[in-house]
Amino acid sequence: MSPRTRPKAGGSPVALRTRDIADLAITSGFPCISVLLPTKPSPRMTREDRSRLDDLVRDVEHTLAERGVMNRSALLDKLAEQVDRAGDQPTDLGLCIYVNRAVARSFRLPQSVTARAVVESTFATRPLIAALHRMPPHAVLLLHPTCAHLYASEDGGLRPVGRSEPFGSGRPIRVPGAGQPGAAEARTELMARFLRKVDRMLGDYRADHPSPLVLVGPPRLLEEFCSLSANLERLAGRVDDRDCATALDLALAGITSVEAYLRTRRDDALALLRQAESDRPTDVASGIEQCWRALGRRLPAMLLVEENFISPGTTAPGRGAPANSSGNASGDASGAGDVHDLVDDLMEQVILMGGQLALVADGDLANHDRIALVLRR
Template identity: 35%
Template sequence: MDPGFDHQLGTLGRADTTKFPMHARTDKQRTDTERTEPAHGFLKRVDQALGAHLRVHPAPVVVIAAEPTLSRFLQMSANLGRLAGRVTGNHVTTPLLEIEGLVAPHIEQYLASRQDEALVLLERRLGQDRAVVGLESVWLASRWERPEMLAVEDDFFFPARISPDGDSLDAADDVEHPDVIDDVIDELIEQVLARGAWVALVEPGTIPDGQRVALTTRQR
């Protein structure tokens, strides 16, 4: 089983883990009918490895598997609090780009579905002086504060150069230049996810003060 991929808004790549791909254990000391690890034990090991990865890299999860494995895993997993979707089918040998196409709609729908929760939290945190709005402030806070939730208007993108110290951004229109990040919002999302925050895509015009992005922070 190989669920070890991370998806960052359009880009799917190998997850930073040594646990996957994972295979059922075999025992040469058993009879032929008993050599392969029972399915439940194997799926339990998969779930434990998934939980360990999510504790370090919290993120929405899309489960891809053939039946009946998919249903069994969904029923027994203890680590699907951020389940974004499920895809039925045997995709062990499916090219990465095709898997990306299967996963992306589920991730985007999941992020968009959290709009109401995100905006309520943002309003509350603004009143508690635990939120910032605007890309420059959000970028800096995502690096030096304890990010809790990032809200991004779903049509917002921003080509930019990142300063040598990593703390500031300069807008860029020469997007083909190798020093330019063609959309620094993807970098921002990856940064806050890596630090344990969750992300919501929200409709344009919903973030206060005419800004396009906001970040809430945890208590120190």
């Protein structure tokens, strides 16, 4: 692609956040360009990866020209800027670039993706959804009697996002001596005040960044914190701080806790499906077509999808009922090329409507044609 004077459009590739999928889902409309590339982890994109990325961009140029897209030069300018920025940045195992007239976004993924360039009416977000389900962003609260540190997971490590301590008010704290009246009560109240302050910090952060939470600290202190905290939704685990001698130990403890939490969540999702089938079978839809039709009538509680299930086809006006291009729901993608995936669309709609997603192992939903939707009561 020849050099151009390019407008500013988005930033360098970033780690994925949950709300990013919803942001992409609401900006649908042809043409949406998705460029997906498996990459080699490196401080800067390798020459081989850049060459393959340029090949995918040429595929996009060809598709836009073939379909007679008007004003495609502006789209290609935005795509070129994302590609150039990605080429100068560190890479992980996967790269996803999304561009349309309203959006220019790039994401590094900790998992590989299938190389492809897609021009459709919506973005190819399945790799993002899969990445979030394998290892979503999470928060780690490291708690000690005299300080608390809040971290957010980012690119396999942790980034500080908050700090609190009992002595942070600027005024000295006076506590009675050990033998004086009221000393024990004063110390108890001081600790309770500190923990409430930590909980406010945690609540403020999680209000804007809902995600799994891992607590690290002395077990008795964590127990005391949990007894008063109002912000323990999606608690993934507690870790004894004696097992975290280094910063790397802390980051790995967070990852290990979240992995165990996600395994439990998948089991819980399958249990929810079985319970709904038993107690309220009319609130369960199976197969891609039934799920789409049910979503047009009711609000979703949870969508369960086998990880590698796709269903190429198109969607009827109003996005209420699908038309499967192969005439079946086998999920065989061979020869589908850039034909639309109804499963991607369905997952995006469930997210936008406030439902939960659960990716399960292939075969777990064999009795449901690989996909099942549990509706709200």
